[in-house]
Amino acid sequence: MSAKQVVILGAGYGGLEAAKxxxxxxxxxxxxxxxxxxxNPYHTLLTELHQVAGHRIExxxxxxxxxxxxxxxxxxxxxxxxxxxDLKNKKLISANHEYSFDYLILAAGSQPAYFGIPGMKEHAFxxxxxxxxxxxxxxxxxxxxxxxxEQSPDKRxxxxxxxxxxxxxxxxxxMGELMExxxxxxxxxxxxxxxxxxxxxxxxxxxxxxxxEKLSKKVVNFFEKHGVEVYTNTxxxxxxxxxxxxxxxxxxxxxxxxxxxxxxANEFAKELGLTLGKRNRIVVNEYLQTVEYxxxxxxxxxxxxxxxxxxxxxxxxxALQSGKCAAQNIAAEILGTQKQKFKPELHGVMVSxxxxxxxxxxxxxxxxxxxxxTIMKHLVNMHYLxxxxxxxxxxxxIYDQFLYKA
Ligand code: NAD
Numbered sequence: 001m002s003a004k005q006v007v008i009l010g011a012g013y014g015g016l017e018a019a020k021x022x023x024x025x026x027x028x029x030x031x032x033x034x035x036x037x038x039x040n041p042y043h044t045l046l047t048e049l050h051q052v053a054g055h056r057i058e059x060x061x062x063x064x065x066x067x068x069x070x071x072x073x074x075x076x077x078x079x080x081x082x083x084x085x086d087l088k089n090k091k092l093i094s095a096n097h098e099y100s101f102d103y104l105i106l107a108a109g110s111q112p113a114y115f116g117i118p119g120m121k122e123h124a125f126x127x128x129x130x131x132x133x134x135x136x137x138x139x140x141x142x143x144x145x146x147x148x149x150e151q152s153p154d155k156r157x158x159x160x161x162x163x164x165x166x167x168x169x170x171x172x173x174x175m176g177e178l179m180e181x182x183x184x185x186x187x188x189x190x191x192x193x194x195x196x197x198x199x200x201x202x203x204x205x206x207x208x209x210x211x212x213e214k215l216s217k218k219v220v221n222f223f224e225k226h227g228v229e230v231y232t233n234t235x236x237x238x239x240x241x242x243x244x245x246x247x248x249x250x251x252x253x254x255x256x257x258x259x260x261x262x263x264x265a266n267e268f269a270k271e272l273g274l275t276l277g278k279r280n281r282i283v284v285n286e287y288l289q290t291v292e293y294x295x296x297x298x299x300x301x302x303x304x305x306x307x308x309x310x311x312x313x314x315x316x317x318x319a320l321q322s323g324k325c326a327a328q329n330i331a332a333e334i335l336g337t338q339k340q341k342f343k344p345e346l347h348g349v350m351v352s353x354x355x356x357x358x359x360x361x362x363x364x365x366x367x368x369x370x371x372x373x374t375i376m377k378h379l380v381n382m383h384y385l386x387x388x389x390x391x392x393x394x395x396x397x398i399y400d401q402f403l404y405k406a
Contacts, residue, residue, distance in 0.1 A: 003033045006330055007101035009082055011038035011066050013316050014300030015107035016388060017323035023073035025331035039081040044130050047316060052133035054177020059130055061400035069388045085272055087293050103295050103330045110301035110314060113264040119239035124259035127170055148189040161197040161254035163244050165236045166261030167207030169351050172219055174258055175200050176353035179226050198228045203235035215359040218369050222353055265302045277304030286341040288326040297326040317346050350377040
């Protein structure tokens with residue numbers, strides 16, 4: 001009898017957690033093979049991309065070798081890009097290979113959503129991959145280089161104006177980095193600090209609406225204290241190479257819009273013939289199985305899981321917990337035990353605004369602001385890294401964050 005094939009597509013937070021859980025539960029079963037497929041040989045610490053974009057850490061600081069994470073497990077890692085899937089016939093297809101599976105976990109994550117805003121896709125930067133972060137980084141340096149030689153005051157102003165569109169967590173964390181780094185760049189390029197304009201533009205009445213109102217206000221105060229303009233109730237309606245237009249009629253002349261206005265499921269989700277929910281997320285049942293195929297599970301940002309009518313937010317915790325649950329349910333099917341319903345339990349959120357200021361809202365703790373929240377965020381990051389790769393990854397983190405200056 002050939003071995004049962006369990007395949008996980010995507011080595012993000014959810015996919016890695018699923019792989020490790022499957023190994024733990026099925027390591028003694030020689031008749032089960034577990035394969036993790038990803039288009040990159042590394043796992044990206046997506047929550048820290050802003051630090052690469054803002055020159056706080058090197059790109060290697062958000063890359064974790066998948067081979068390293070899986071080194072003592074029975075999980076086989078395959079570095080390949082899946083282009084198509086035939087879920088009915090249980091196959092994933094790449095340019096050169098076909099992968100058969102008995103169980104599949106779809107964990108291909110999310111991508112920026114543009115909501116059809118004219119010019120957004122063409123002219124804005126996004127922050128949802130390591131390449132995105134590096135592009136932003138290089139562009140900002142380029143803008144300072146150009147501005148330092150520019151004679152026209154209007155063009156210089158455009159070059160030194162940096163706009164973040166969307167005041168969710170990604171946008172706030174990105175602006176926190178810009179605030180710090182542009183001050184350093186001003187010194188390097190001999191540009192007066194007053195010439196730099198930083199703006200966060202948010203469609204809703206408040207930035208980071210998920211946060212407790214007090215924390216959201218703290219973030220706004222911190223930004224304003226550091227000269228960042230915060231626009232709320234101001235949807236961006238159009239983007240041009242040299243300006244951003246808002247519904248209010250205001251226009252900001254700039255060559256840099258970083259779009260952090262929200263995410264949708266990876267476009268791969270649309271090709272699968274599965275039931276999709278809002279923003280193309282794959283609808284799953286209480287066991288995280290897709291509607292059409294009980295042997296296909298979806299987890300993390302690509303899934304739409306509803307609890308009491310509310311969609312579970314696309315957070316790292318949601319990905320980790322759904323990854324674990326899907327893996328447990330597949331193991332239960334193989335071992336002939338009972339599957340468990342998914343019962344997510346979110347413990348809170350932490351948002352950094354530069355290196356020394358953060359806000360955190362964690363279940364069972366008072367609201368944290370400033371350096372305490374920053375420390376908490378580092379501890380949570382290190383806890384995660386220890387869980388996937390042991391002390392070696394913690395040491396790398398400490399080196400990247402505190403000892404090496406990018
Ligand atoms: P988001 O959807 O959380 O926030 C996007 C923001 O953009 C919203 O506030 C929205 O109102 C605004 N927006 C949308 N259209 C706009 C327009 N036309 N003009 C101006 N503003 C507009 O997206 P995100 O911040 O990229 O986060 C995506 C997911 O990742 C979320 O679930 C988030 O919680 C999670 N995340 C978590 C962390 C963390 O925990 N530290 C960090 C980053 C992202």
